[in-house]
Amino acid sequence: xxxxxxxxxxxxxxxxxxxxxxxxxxxxxxxxxxxxxxxxxxxxxxxxxxxxxxxxxxxxxxxxxxxxxxxxxxxxxxxxxxxxxxxxxxxxxxxxxxxxxxxxxxxxxxxxxxxxxxxxxxxxxxxxxxxxxxxxxxxxxxxxxxxxxxxxxxxxxxxxxxxxxxxxxxxxxxxxxxxxxxxxxxxxxxxxxxxxxxxxxxxxxxxxxxxxxxxxxxxxxxxxxxxxxxxxxxxxxxxxxxxxxxxxxxxxxxxxxxxxxxxxxxxxxx
Amino acid sequence: xxxxxxxxxxxxxxxxxxxxxxxxxxxxxxxxxxxxxxxxxxxxxxxxxxxxxxxxxxxxxxxxxxxxxxxxxxxxxxxxxxxxxxxxxxxxxxxxxxxxxxxxxxxxxxxxxxxxxxxxxxxxxxxxxxxxxxxxxxxxxxxxxxxxxxxxxxxxxxxxxxxxxxxxxxxxxxxxxxxxxxxxxxxxxxxxxxxxxxxxxxxxxxxxxxxxxxxxxxxxxxxxxxxxxxxxxxxxxxxxxxxxxxxxxxxxxxxxxxxxxxxxxxxxxxxxxxxxxxxxxxxxxxxxxxxxxxxxxxxxxxxxxxxxxxxxxxxxxxxxxxxxxxxxxxxxxxxxxxxxxxxxxxxxxx
Numbered sequence: 241x242x243x244x245x246x247x248x249x250x251x252x253x254x255x256x257x258x259x260x261x262x263x264x265x266x267x268x269x270x271x272x273x274x275x276x277x278x279x280x281x282x283x284x285x286x287x288x289x290x291x292x293x294x295x296x297x298x299x300x301x302x303x304x305x306x307x308x309x310x311x312x313x314x315x316x317x318x319x320x321x322x323x324x325x326x327x328x329x330x331x332x333x334x335x336x337x338x339x340x341x342x343x344x345x346x347x348x349x350x351x352x353x354x355x356x357x358x359x360x361x362x363x364x365x366x367x368x369x370x371x372x373x374x375x376x377x378x379x380x381x382x383x384x385x386x387x388x389x390x391x392x393x394x395x396x397x398x399x400x401x402x403x404x405x406x407x408x409x410x411x412x413x414x415x416x417x418x419x420x421x422x423x424x425x426x427x428x429x430x431x432x433x434x435x436x437x438x439x440x441x442x443x444x445x446x447x448x449x450x451x452x453x454x455x456x457x458x459x460x461x462x463x464x465x466x467x468x469x470x471x472x473x474x475x476x477x478x479x480x481x482x483x484x485x486x487x488x489x490x491x492x493x494x495x496x497x498x499x500x501x502x503x504x505x506x507x508x509x510x
Numbered sequence: 511x512x513x514x515x516x517x518x519x520x521x522x523x524x525x526x527x528x529x530x531x532x533x534x535x536x537x538x539x540x541x542x543x544x545x546x547x548x549x550x551x552x553x554x555x556x557x558x559x560x561x562x563x564x565x566x567x568x569x570x571x572x573x574x575x576x577x578x579x580x581x582x583x584x585x586x587x588x589x590x591x592x593x594x595x596x597x598x599x600x601x602x603x604x605x606x607x608x609x610x611x612x613x614x615x616x617x618x619x620x621x622x623x624x625x626x627x628x629x630x631x632x633x634x635x636x637x638x639x640x641x642x643x644x645x646x647x648x649x650x651x652x653x654x655x656x657x658x659x660x661x662x663x664x665x666x667x668x669x670x671x672x673x674x675x676x677x678x679x680x681x682x683x684x685x686x687x688x689x690x691x692x693x694x695x696x697x698x699x700x701x702x703x704x705x706x707x708x709x710x711x712x713x714x715x716x717x718x719x720x721x722x723x724x725x726x727x728x729x730x731x732x733x734x735x736x737x738x739x740x741x742x743x744x745x746x747x748x749x750x751x752x753x754x755x756x757x758x759x760x761x762x763x764x765x766x767x768x769x770x771x772x773x774x775x776x777x778x779x780x781x782x783x784x785x786x787x788x789x790x791x792x793x794x795x796x797x798x799x800x801x802x803x804x805x806x807x808x809x810x811x812x813x814x815x816x817x818x819x820x821x822x823x824x825x826x827x828x829x830x831x832x833x834x835x836x837x838x839x840x841x842x843x844x845x846x847x848x849x850x851x852x853x854x855x856x857x858x859x860x
Contacts, residue, residue, distance in 0.1 A: 288856070290860045291856075291860065345727075348724070348727070349731075352731070354731055354732055355733075372719075373718060373719045451678065452724060455717075455718065455719030455720060455721070456678045456719055456720030456859075457714070457717070457719065457859070459856060459860065463859075464856070467852065467855075469580055470574060470580060471852060472679075472680060472681055472852065473845070473848045474579060474580060474583070476580075
């Protein structure tokens with residue numbers, strides 16, 4: 241009985257702040273402004289198709305880059321001594337102590353045509369880069385902001401792999417690459433999966449980054465949803481419908497990912 | 511046992527937090543909940559108000575009229591005084607979301623310049639008391655653009671391609687295009703709005719970015735050369751970059767009025783009126799104006815502020831009657847027009 245008792249605050253919290261809002265979104269998505277049932281929000285959804293594909297594409301690219309950078313960092317980190325690990329983890333977390341908006345503004349002043357990066361390139365006599373106000377800048381902003389959420393779960397899984405497993409693998413004839421391929425990668429997969437979840441989901445729905453670094457030239461899903469709630473037409477019903485479709489796509493995506501992950505785990509017999 | 515003690519301590523702490531959060535003691539004469547734009551007041555006046563009246567101010571900020579609207583619509587908070595702009599006041603009146611003011615509690619209403627009274631959004635002036643006003647103009651960097659700028663056409667000029675900034679909200683962006691085409695910013699003629707859309711679509715490849723407050727950085731640093739923004743904000747930009755020039759385009763522009771109102775069902779209506787009266791006082795208006803550099807609606811304050819500024823600065827801050835005659839004040843548009851704006855805006859950014 242006791243463990244259940246301790247779960248009560250958590251369950252109450254979830255009910256109020258997670259389940260209830262989702263139910264409200266679902267309810268709104270199927271209603272008109274007068275409260276009647278409707279499906280029009282969904283039948284008209286196709287006009288937002290470019291916005292959906294753009295958001296998912298950029299989120300996908302950001303996630304891939306985050307893995308490409310985050311995985312090696314997490315792995316190398318886990319091989320270091322205790323003290324280095326603690327220090328590095330702190331350094332990775334450090335930027336998160338600063339306001340998200342400020343960090344994004346900082347990137348704006350780095351990437352601008354007259355910004356730090358281009359002034360540095362000009363100093364070296366190199367050609368200028370036009371990055372700001374392009375999708376590239378949005379991807380850079382997302383990777384920078386969400387990278388810690390990729391590194392930390394992967395790191396925390398790799399660091400828990402029993403050292404004796406490495407020894408066992410080597411004893412059985414695996415070289416370094418073999419150990420990495422047959423042991424580290426499969427065992428760290430759950431960390432990668434939760435990393436993907438923690439990067440991909442916020443990346444799909446981001447809006448401040450696209451406005452500040454993308455120059456507001458193209459609309460992302462987050463912008464579209466924000467516009468329905470805080471724009472001149474005030475259409476929370478349509479906004480909820482867009483949010484719902486986005487959530488369903490993300491959940492489907494995650495479901496497929498997790499199935500894939502389970503398969504991998506079974507394959508290595510864990 | 512230990513665990514139980516822990517839980518008890520945690521609960522006590524939480525309770526203490528909750529009590530201290532809720533129990534912000536009201537003043538001896540109650541309180542007033544004020545919602546205003548971000549950075550749109552001199553916060554030192556709160557102390558003066560609380561000392562003089564014994565009413566405690568709970569102050570909150572919003573970032574856009576629409577944010578305020580959705581806040582009022584969800585009804586999740588108690589609000590006594592709001593300071594929305596013209597067209598939003600029109601909308602709130604139309605939807606029955608404002609209380610009629612008791613002007614016998616607001617004697618300082620007599621200090622408000624008549625040119626800011628009985629405007630189109632509140633024709634009988636029953637619901638609002640003007641607080642600050644201003645105009646939209648063109649701001650450009652004279653070290654980057656040597657031509658003389660006089661017209662909105664510069665925002666559509668290929669020579670400045672990649673250097674142009676534009677408002678990142680449909681109403682203001684369309685407003686400029688409509689004005690440039692010689693139409694009213696409040697037009698309900700769909701053909702005129704579509705024509706404005708075509709112009710904005712042609713403009714988009716020339717733009718560096720759609721911006722709101724980022725324009726401060728981008729113009730001050732010379733990242734961009736030209737863009738539209740509010741007169742009061744220009745004076746702050748000028749402090750950081752003296753190459754920036756403010757122009758009132760010949761086609762006319764937008765003139766906005768932010769007024770104090772009381773939402774329906776306000777719990778502290780009388781205190782709200784005392785606050786509105788206080789804000790309309792000349793000495794308080796002067797303090798607020800010095801802080802934010804928008805033009806106060808109080809004519810005494812407006813006259814006295816001339817001593818604080820260079821004549822050309824004063825002319826930018828306080829548009830003359832002739833300038834205002836050439837400007838439109840946004841009014842609330844019918845739902846299908848707003849929907850058209852949104853639809854075209856999404857198409858523009860697809």
